[in-house]
Amino acid sequence: MTLSDGTGTAAGLPAQSPPVEPAQTGAAKSPRIGWGGENSENTIRNLVLVGVLVVLIAIGAFTQPQLYSDSTWVWNNILSILQLASVIGVVTVGMTFVIIGGGIDLSVGAIVALAGVWATTVATQSYGAGGMIFTAIVVAVAVGLINGVLISYGKLVPFIATLAMLVAARGLAAEISDKQTQISDSAFINGIAAGKLLGIPLLVYILAVVATIGWVLLNRTTFGRRTIAVGGNVEAARLAGINVKRHTMLLYGLSGLCCGIAAIMLTSQGTSAQAAMANLYELDAIAAAIIGGTLLSGGRGTIVGSMLGVIIFATITNLFAINGLSTEAQNMVKGGIIIAAVLVQQFRFKAVTRFLHRNKT
Amino acid sequence: MTGPGDVVLRLTDVVKTFPGVRALDGVQLEVRAGEVHCLLGQNGAGKSTLIKVLSGLHRPDSGTVEWLGQPVTFSNPQAAMKAGIATIYQELDLVEDLTVAENVFLGHEPKVAGFVRRRAMVARTTGILGRLGHGEIPPRRAVHRLQAAGKQIVSMARALSHEARLLIMDEPSAVLAHDEVENLFRIIRELTAQGIAVVYISHRLEEIRTIGDRVTVLKDGRTTAADLSAAETPTSELVSRMTGRTIEYVFPPRVAAPAERAELLAVDGLSRAGEFTDVSLTVAAGEIVGIAGLVGSGRSELLETIYGARRADTGTVTVAGRRLPPGNVGAAVRAGLGMAPEERKSQALLLGEPIYRNMTLSTFTRIARLGFTSARRERDEADRVARSLDLRPSDVGRPVRTLSGGNQQKVVVGRWLLGDTRLLLLDEPTRGVDVGARAELYRVIHRLAAEGVGVLLVSSEVPEVLGLADRVLVMREGRLIRTASAGELDEDTVLDLVMAGSLMEGTPI
Structure with a gap:
């Protein structure tokens, strides 16, 4: 509260309290990007996440000093962390949009599997790499839009609709592939994961491009604004004239699109696809988004935060791998981190409510 | 112990006080054992707040509440319940999927070693229901299978299960049909005969005369009359006690509207089952039309239906000669309609988002270029509107939740100043708004009308409707019952119209 604000209310008179005004606008201009708004809150949280990342790397360096003394190894390790994060990162971009828009998508892993399997059938492969990419994208977007239609027009709860889709899409993927691993014969597809540009894996570039587009979409376009409005207050969005149903549908379509891209990346990585691939991706993506500060109730979240969440998860996996620890222990730590992240989120919310309350009384 | 006729409360x-509003401003109330004490007052007079204080939802800022001779403050509803004060809200707070008995004993189930004694619970429920004269309600039936009247009985049974000595009933007749009201009254008489005190809130004067013993009148958070006889006080006196004003409504002088005005909105035969029936009205460019009516008269639903937020069963809405598709807000907004809904926070604002983004919520697509938004252009436009509305604080980058109620309302209204709004629908535009911001909002409404914007306004505050509008429509139970120019009506007449009749049509007051 600025000083002039206080005097203005204290006067308690209808309108016309002129001379105070200029001072106030002058003072109020300063927190433009500044400290106290939503932006700064996001910035602080993202800095905290960077801090967590630094701590994780420090733990790695502390536990494996001989590895970390080799600078080539360190560089390669960073690249392998990023490569590990790339596929799930692309899925998380879509997930972030869905959650900010007030929904949830449990079917992402299943969509990745279905799209991957569909793209690697003998029939699809006969059309070459272009046909495979096209198929993966179209299948994934279509499944995403079906989710969207069920949720927005069929009024199904997102949790239920996408849970059902999870089961159904995996089932269809198993049916199509006859539960066999389908080898990709496309040199182009297989070359994506193997390829590097300036020493950095192509998959990392793909993630960078998707995340950048996602950031622009969320922060600089009407689509992003609608997403925040729909997730923040669906009734207000509706009464402001926003077509909430269509937008909700599109959000799931967007999530599907990200899954399609991830399917190609994952197929390329394994030079094959199977119905069981991308297992539990939904959990990783949701966890990454939440750790990144996306509000589960919608209306708030950042792409940068989500990407940091993904990288933190990949770093933990990497940390366990270089120390030769089991995946089981790794999963326990990840679970703990998810709970910690949600607790922090709730705590922050309580603090905000308390603050508001104090201002009221 | 107290005997009949002794003061219990x-x-x-x-x-x-709440931010910007003094909801209760010196209330006196005395309730005696065994009486039906009626609380009368217009919307916003403070009745709901008073109930919440009595039932432990709010704590008073100052003043004393004496219960059975002891000063008390209830820190939560359970404390009030325990002390013997039970409240039956208009929206009954029952758990629909539990049984009658489970609802009656919710939170204080008879238990042995942590296990609910179901049979004892059912037996005691049967007993209480019998005492209420409704032994026919099966205690094991799920509450959602009961009619509204039955649910109300369950609520009362719950109160009795707590050995309540004071029963607060907030418009209990609103959900009931005629013969059910008779039954309700019979139960109330039986309860009072047992020494239980009842605080009865209703807008229907004739009910108060039938069931009430004494009346306390609230207005603008103050007691304006106490210890009136419910049966004998003349209606004119009750109405004048409710309306005699202490808050000054400062209406800016009205620029005379041009005589010839193009018709902007035409609503023809609009109906929605259970909400409103066969409503026809028109609003011309530059005209302010006010709808007066009680909460529940269907006025908000009507506004939302015109706006397309609800889909009409029958009837048409035409804006400037073009029919609007039903149930399509987007089309209404494109046709130049704008609405400031009743519940600002839940229906209009993104509280965590900055002011400017709230202002541009319905125009950011137009301000954007090729789908790319521009924070700078949005801020500039919002700044312009914020200045014209004298928004405080004027920094449009602040989160909207940091604003007072009045300034939040300016943001909602300001949203439509950014677009090409031709017709503005305002639902309770000054609810929870302090006097200063209120006057500014009035000025904005007048200015818009002077610029040729049509305004359709709903307000519970009759003076506001009369002071602002060129033409007044009186709405009761989903129907428009009177249309008149504002000059032809006064507050008492309008209040008479909105309150009279209703259930017991024809009963002389």
Whole structure:
């Protein structure tokens, strides 16, 4: 509260309290990007996440000093962390949009599997790499839009609709592939994961491009604004004239699109696809988004935060791998981190409510 | 112990303030054992707040509440319940999927070693229902299978299960049909005969005359009359006690509207089952039309249906000669309609988002270029509107939740100043708004009308409707019952119209 604000209310008179005004606008201009708004809150949280990342790397360096003394190894390790994060990162971009828009998508892993399997059938492969990419994208977007239609027009709860889709899409993927691993014969597809540009894996570039587009979409376009409005207050969005149903549908379509891209990346990585691939991706993506500060109730979240969440998860996996620890222990730590992240989120919310309350009384 | 006729509850100078509003501003109330004490007052007079103070939802800022001779403050509803004060809200707070008995004993189930004694619970419920004269309600039936009247009985049974000595009933007749009201009254008489005190809130004067013993009138958070006889006080006196004003409504002088005005909105035969029936009205460019009516008269639903937020069963809405598709807000907005809904926070604002983004919520697509938004252009446009509305604080980058109620409302109205709004629908535009911001909002409404924007306004505050509108429509139970120019009506007449009749049509007051 600025000083002039206080005097203005204290006067308690209808309108016309002129001379105070200029001072106030002058003072109020300063927190433009500044400290106290939503932006700064996001910035602080993202800095905290960077801090967590630094701590994780420090733990790695502390536990494996001989590895970390080799600078080539360190560089390669960073690249392998990023490569590990790339596929799930692309899925998380879509997930972030869905959650900010007030929904949830449990079917992402299943969509990745279905799209991957569909793209690697003998029939699809006969059309070459272009046909495979096209198929993966179209299948994934279509499944995403079906989710969207069920949720927005069929009024199904997102949790239920996408849970059902999870089961159904995996089932269809198993049916199509006859539960066999389908080898990709496309040199182009297989070359994506193997390829590097300036020493950095192509998959990392793909993630960078998707995340950048996602950031622009969320922060600089009407689509992003609608997403925040729909997730923040669906009734207000509706009464402001926003077509909430269509937008909700599109959000799931967007999530599907990200899954399609991830399917190609994952197929390329394994030079094959199977119905069981991308297992539990939904959990990783949701966890990454939440750790990144996306509000589960919608209306708030950042792409940068989500990407940091993904990288933190990949770093933990990497940390366990270089120390030769089991995946089981790794999963326990990840679970703990998810709970910690949600607790922090709730705590922050309580603090905000308390603050508001104090201002009221 | 108290005998019949002794004072069980005494409120002295109770004050409760909320940001920008003094909801209770010195309330006196005295309730005696075995009487039906009626609370009368217009919407916003403080009745709901008073109930919440009595039932432990709010704590008074100052003043004393004496219960059975002891000063008390209830820190939560359970404490009030325990002390013997039970409240039956208009929206009954029952758990629909539990049984009658489970609802009656919710939170204080008879238990042995942590296990609910189901049979004892059912038996005791049967007993209480019998005492209420409704032994026919099966205690094991799920509450959602009961009619509204039955649910109300369950609520009362719950109160009795707590050995309540004071029963507060907030518009209990609103959900009931005629013969059910008779039954309700019979139960109330039986309860009072047992020494239980009842605080009865209703807008229907004739009910108060039938069931009430004494009346306390609230207005603008103050007690304006106490200890009136429910049966004998003339209606004119009750109405004048409710309306005699202390808040000054400062209406800016109206620029005379041009005589010839193009018709902007035409609503023809609009109906929605259970909400409103066969409503026809028109609003011309530059005209302010006010709808007066009680909460529940269907006025908000009507506004939302015109706006397309609800889909009409029958009837048409035409804006400037073009029919609007039903149930399509987007089309209404494109046709130049804008609405400031009743519940600002839940229906209009993104509280965590900055002011400018709230202002541009319905125009950011137009301000954007090729789908790319521009924070700078949005801020500039919002700045312009914020200045014209004298928004405080004027920094449009602040989160909207940091604003007072009045300034939040300016943001909602300001949203439509950014677009090409031709017709503005305002639902309770000054609810929870302090006097200063209120006057500014009035000025904005007048200015818009002077610029040729049509305004359709709903307000519970009759003076506001009369002071602002060129033409007044009176709405009761989903129907428009009177249309008149504002000059032809006065506050008492309008209040008479909105309150009269209703259930017991024809009963002389």
